[in-house]
Amino acid sequence: MSKELRLMKGNEAIAEAAIRCGVDGYFGYPITPQSEILEHLMAEKPYEKTGMVVLQAESEVASINMVYGGAATGKRVMTTSSSPGISLMQEGLSYIAGAELPALIVNVVRGGPGLGTIQPSQADYFQTTKGGGHGDYRLITLAPSSVQEMYDFVELGFELAFKYRNPVMILSDGVIGQVMEKVEVDDYKPRWTDEYIKQNFPWAAFGKLPTRNHNIITSLELDSSKQEQVNIRIQSKYKECEAKEVRYEEIMTQDAEYLFVAYGSSARICQKAIELARSEGIKVGLLRPITLWPFPSKALKALGQKMKGILSIEMSAGQMVEDVKLAVECRVPVEHYGRFGGIIPTPTEICEALKKVIAK
Amino acid sequence: MTREEIIKPENLVYRRTPVLTDATMHYCPGCGHGTVHRMIAEVIEEMGIQENTIGIAPVGCSVLAYNYFDVDFIEAAHGRAPAIATAIKRLKPDHFVFSYQGDGDLAAIGTGETIHTCNRGENITMIFVNNGIYGMTGGQMAPTTLEGMKTATSPYGRDREIMGNTLKITELLAQLPGTCYVTRQAVYSPATARKCKKAIRQAFEYQKLGKGVSFVEVVSNCNSGWKLQPVQANEWLVENMLPMFPLGDMKVPDKE
Numbered sequence: 001m002s003k004e005l006r007l008m009k010g011n012e013a014i015a016e017a018a019i020r021c022g023v024d025g026y027f028g029y030p031i032t033p034q035s036e037i038l039e040h041l042m043a044e045k046p047y048e049k050t051g052m053v054v055l056q057a058e059s060e061v062a063s064i065n066m067v068y069g070g071a072a073t074g075k076r077v078m079t080t081s082s083s084p085g086i087s088l089m090q091e092g093l094s095y096i097a098g099a100e101l102p103a104l105i106v107n108v109v110r111g112g113p114g115l116g117t118i119q120p121s122q123a124d125y126f127q128t129t130k131g132g133g134h135g136d137y138r139l140i141t142l143a144p145s146s147v148q149e150m151y152d153f154v155e156l157g158f159e160l161a162f163k164y165r166n167p168v169m170i171l172s173d174g175v176i177g178q179v180m181e182k183v184e185v186d187d188y189k190p191r192w193t194d195e196y197i198k199q200n201f202p203w204a205a206f207g208k209l210p211t212r213n214h215n216i217i218t219s220l221e222l223d224s225s226k227q228e229q230v231n232i233r234i235q236s237k238y239k240e241c242e243a244k245e246v247r248y249e250e251i252m253t254q255d256a257e258y259l260f261v262a263y264g265s266s267a268r269i270c271q272k273a274i275e276l277a278r279s280e281g282i283k284v285g286l287l288r289p290i291t292l293w294p295f296p297s298k299a300l301k302a303l304g305q306k307m308k309g310i311l312s313i314e315m316s317a318g319q320m321v322e323d324v325k326l327a328v329e330c331r332v333p334v335e336h337y338g339r340f341g342g343i344i345p346t347p348t349e350i351c352e353a354l355k356k357v358i359a360k
Numbered sequence: 361m362t363r364e365e366i367i368k369p370e371n372l373v374y375r376r377t378p379v380l381t382d383a384t385m386h387y388c389p390g391c392g393h394g395t396v397h398r399m400i401a402e403v404i405e406e407m408g409i410q411e412n413t414i415g416i417a418p419v420g421c422s423v424l425a426y427n428y429f430d431v432d433f434i435e436a437a438h439g440r441a442p443a444i445a446t447a448i449k450r451l452k453p454d455h456f457v458f459s460y461q462g463d464g465d466l467a468a469i470g471t472g473e474t475i476h477t478c479n480r481g482e483n484i485t486m487i488f489v490n491n492g493i494y495g496m497t498g499g500q501m502a503p504t505t506l507e508g509m510k511t512a513t514s515p516y517g518r519d520r521e522i523m524g525n526t527l528k529i530t531e532l533l534a535q536l537p538g539t540c541y542v543t544r545q546a547v548y549s550p551a552t553a554r555k556c557k558k559a560i561r562q563a564f565e566y567q568k569l570g571k572g573v574s575f576v577e578v579v580s581n582c583n584s585g586w587k588l589q590p591v592q593a594n595e596w597l598v599e600n601m602l603p604m605f606p607l608g609d610m611k612v613p614d615k616e
Contacts, residue, residue, distance in 0.1 A: 025451050053450045058476035062443040065436065065473070069444030072434045073414070075451050095437050205432035207412045207455055214381070216426045218417075218435035 003184040010150040010176040013183050014080060014106055015040035017154035018052070022191040023104075024075035025053040027066035031085045032118040033174040034108035038080075050191055060085040064092030064105070071101035072217040074197040074204030076158050080106035082174075083124050084115060087132070093167055094133030098219025100203075100234065102161035104154065105139075106170040108177035111315075111342035119342025120174030122264060125319035128171050129293040136231055138238050139169040140245065141292040143263040147181035149290075160245060162201075164237055171292060173315065175265035175344065238294075247290035248299055252278070256285030258354060259303065261324050262313040263289045265344070270313055272347035277354055284354060292320070297327035304328035309357045313350055314338045333360065377405045383427045388495075390590025392580030393421060395547045396489055397428050399557040400458070403564055404431060413456040414448055416441040418470075420462035421495040421582075439470020442477035445484045456567055458485040463504040464494050467529040471503075474529065481538030481572035485563045488530065488575065491582040492601060499585035503527040506604055511585070526604060530577040534610035540571035542611040546579045548594040552607070559609075571613055579605045 008016065015037045018026060028038045038056060046052035053070075057063040063079045070077030081089065086107045096103050107128065111121035126132075128141050140160050142153045150172060157168040197206060205215045221227040249267075252274055253259065260270040267288040277284045287303060289296050304310055310332055312321035318336035325334045337353035339345045379401035387393045404410050410431055417425040419438035426433030436444050441459035449457040466474050466488050477484070493511055494500040500513040506526055508517040518526070534542040541563055545556035556578060563574035579601050581593040588596055 025447060027447060053447075055446070055450060057443070058472055061440070062446075062473050062476065065440035065443035066447035068437070068440075069416070069434060069447035070451050072444070073448055073452060077447065077451070091437055092440070099435075205414055205434050206452065207414060208410060208430065208432050210411065214426075214430050215432045216435070217433070218426060220423065220435055 003186070006183050006185050007180055008147060008183050009036055009178060009180050010144070010147045010172060011036035011108065011178070012040045013147045013151040014154060014170070015044070016185060017151040018078060019044055019046040019050060020186050020188050021155040021158070022050060022076065022189040023052055023078060023154070023158070024191055025055070025070045025077040026079065027055050027057050027063045027070070027077065028079050029057050029060045029063050029081065029085060031082045033110055033120070033177050034080055034082050034106070037106070050188060052191065060088040061092065064089035067103045067105070068092055068096050068099070068101065071096060071103045072099070072204065073206045074201040076192065078104035078106070080108065082108045082110045083112050083121070086124065086127070090133035093139065094135050094137060095219050096167045097137035097139070097234070098135060099217050100165040101167070101217065102158070102165050103167045104157040104161055104170070105167060106172060109171065109173040111340060117342035118174070120265060120315060120344060121340060121342060122173055122266060122314045123316040123319065123340055124171065125292065125314065125316060128169050129295070129323070137234065138293055139167055140164065140241060141169045141171050143171050143290060143292050144176055145264050145267045145288065147176065147179060148183050150176060151183050151185065164241055166237065171264070173264050242294040245291060246294045246296045246299070248296035249288040249290060250303070251286040251288065253285030253287065253303060256283050257308050258282065258284040258358065259307045259310045260284060260286045260313055260350070261289070261300065261310060261320070262286060263292060263320070266313045266315055269345060269347055270350060273350035273354070276347050276351045282354065282358065295323045295327065297323070300324065300327040301329070304332045307332050309333045309335070309360070311354055311357050312336045313345065315344065316340050333357065377401045379405045379410055379430050381428055381430045385428055386424060387421065388584045390581065390583045390593065392491070392547045392578065393489060395553060396487065396556070396578050396580070397425065399553070399560050400460070400487065401429055402557065403561045406561070407564060409456050409564070412454065413458070414452070416444050416457070416459040418459070418461040418465035420465050422460055422462060422489065423496065425460050439465050439468070440473055441465065442470065442473040442482070442486065446477050446480070446482045449482055449484050453483070456485070456564060458487060458564070460487045461489070463488070463490045463492065463502045467503040467527050471529070474533070475536070478533045478573045478575065479536045479538045483567055483570050483572065485567055485574045486576070487560070488577040489580050490577055490605065491580045491585070493582045493585040495582045495585045499582070503529070506600060528605065530575065531610065533575055538572045539575055539611060540569065540613045541566045541574040543575070543609045544577040544579060544605060544607050546597070546602070546607055548581065548597050566613060569613060577605070579607070
């Protein structure tokens with residue numbers, strides 16, 4: 001059976017996927033360049049189609065705490081925002097991770113710091129993968145590089161969030177959010193029933209059952225010895241995640257002597273840069289991390305050993321490049337090339353940067 | 361008389377509601393929180409809604425409230441309980457949802473969530489315990505601290521020139537179209553406590569109407585923060601808190 005094809009913006013794909021995969025609730029606050037998500041949801045009236053709740057909150061702080069509340073009851077809930085709004089959510093993200101709740105957050109990144117610009121950027125890598133909120137926690141981070149992946153990662157994000165009871169971030173950017181592409185969409189899936197939630201998520205606070213004590217959702221444990229145990233449990237979960245959930249894509253790496261490492265829209269631009277470089281006889285390939293945390297360190301280490309040099313391409317001043325260097329343990333020359341403040345690098349620029357690496 | 365002869369249903373004058381757990385409360389002797397907890401728990405028992413009630417605890421003295429109620433409970437970030445309650449009620453409209461918050465939580469850091477939740481008219485109950493001070497962190501000034509009142513961060517008394525005015529947030533919330541029931545109560549005497557429990561019952565009953573937030577402020581004491589004996593604290597409350605925070609209903613739903 002052939003799937004329905006739609007021409008959509010990345011932001012619209014997020015919204016459409018949420019409705020179609022049976023998300024229970026969306027809570028968000030408008031911010032450029034991702035406001036189409038809430039607009040699309042409101043236009044589609046999912047509360048009539050699937051019973052999905054959509055609410056425009058008074059702030060990103062309220063949005064993320066609404067997500068915390070919904071997630072605490074075992075429902076599939078999400079929010080979306082862009083960089084400054086995501087900064088406001090960091091406290092809530094830390095609480096969600098601390099209380100071990102599943103939730104999906106989408107960041108359609110724009111240039112910073114501060115109010116910055118509404119143009120695309122990838123400068124929130126540190127905030128996302130190193131834990132922007134307080135305490136030892138991680139966000140499972142998916143980096144889509146197409147509108148189709150924006151769509152697909154919503155359901156995948158929830159799958160991972162519930163598997164590990166941890167917040168999942170889709171780290172997109174203004175390019176992928178705004179660009180229009182062809183998307184295969186699924187049929188509408190029903191939302192989980194209350195009975196399903198009761199059976200599968202006995203930890204959730206959906207109302208006390210006569211058969212059990214009250215469920216408490218909290219990130220507070222005043223007894224340090226117990227709090228250490230909580231941290232140990234969370235860390236062991238992260239170890240499992242690092243072992244099982246790494247996702248990446250290799251492009252033209254078979255015969256490559258040089259390697260680009262890039263995610264999201266930068267990875268798309270690198271594919272064009274590879275064409276240009278190869279037309280000049282430079283054998284370059286691309287490793288595209290799909291999960292930014294857990295980072296594909298092992299794959300990069302193995303691949304990196306065969307390379308003469310690695311160039312990390314980001315729309316930032318150089319953030320992921322630190323993880324690239326750690327992965328290859330500095331045994332291969334690693335350089336960074338990036339544009340920032342909302343500027344998107346061109347394939348030609350990237351090729352020139354590669355030539356400088358080769359000349360070194 | 362033997363123990364068995366005494367413990368009979370007909371001799372029962374008081375029992376702890378099973379909606380409260382066996383956990384020992386951490387509140388200071390004489391604190392109003394324990395009384396308010398018991399009233400809420402009794403109302404939940406009387407209404408038979410233990411299994412479809414979800415509570416939200418704040419940050420502050422009552423941060424551990426979730427340990428004392430035998431209902432499913434969620435501990436909120438400071439001030440965010442109304443946002444959490446909003447989502448839960450929207451996702452589970454057949455459940456009773458209540459937040460339990462202090463003055464710092466509801467009227468300072470969480471003012472945005474409080475006002476917008478009340479203005480949207482979420483069908484939840486909000487219990488607001490106002491003792492005019494930050495008890496948990498050691499007695500600092502709250503938005504509801506009275507003018508001239510000494511706290512750890514207003515050691516010479518609250519000076520409105522420097523520290524601003526006392527916030528009467530409940531009066532403000534009563535103006536919003538999204539609140540259906542707004543009342544101010546106290547628990548310093550048996551008579552006020554009886555009225556307060558009635559108001560809490562009303563608030564939960566009004567949740568069924570689906571007409572918006574039912575809001576109960578309880579003017580309470582903080583012996584430790586006020587540096588007074590429990591009896592003195594209650595006297596101080598009557599003399600000083602009540603003129604600023606007069607008791608009574610501010611808004612009652614229209615009878616239909």
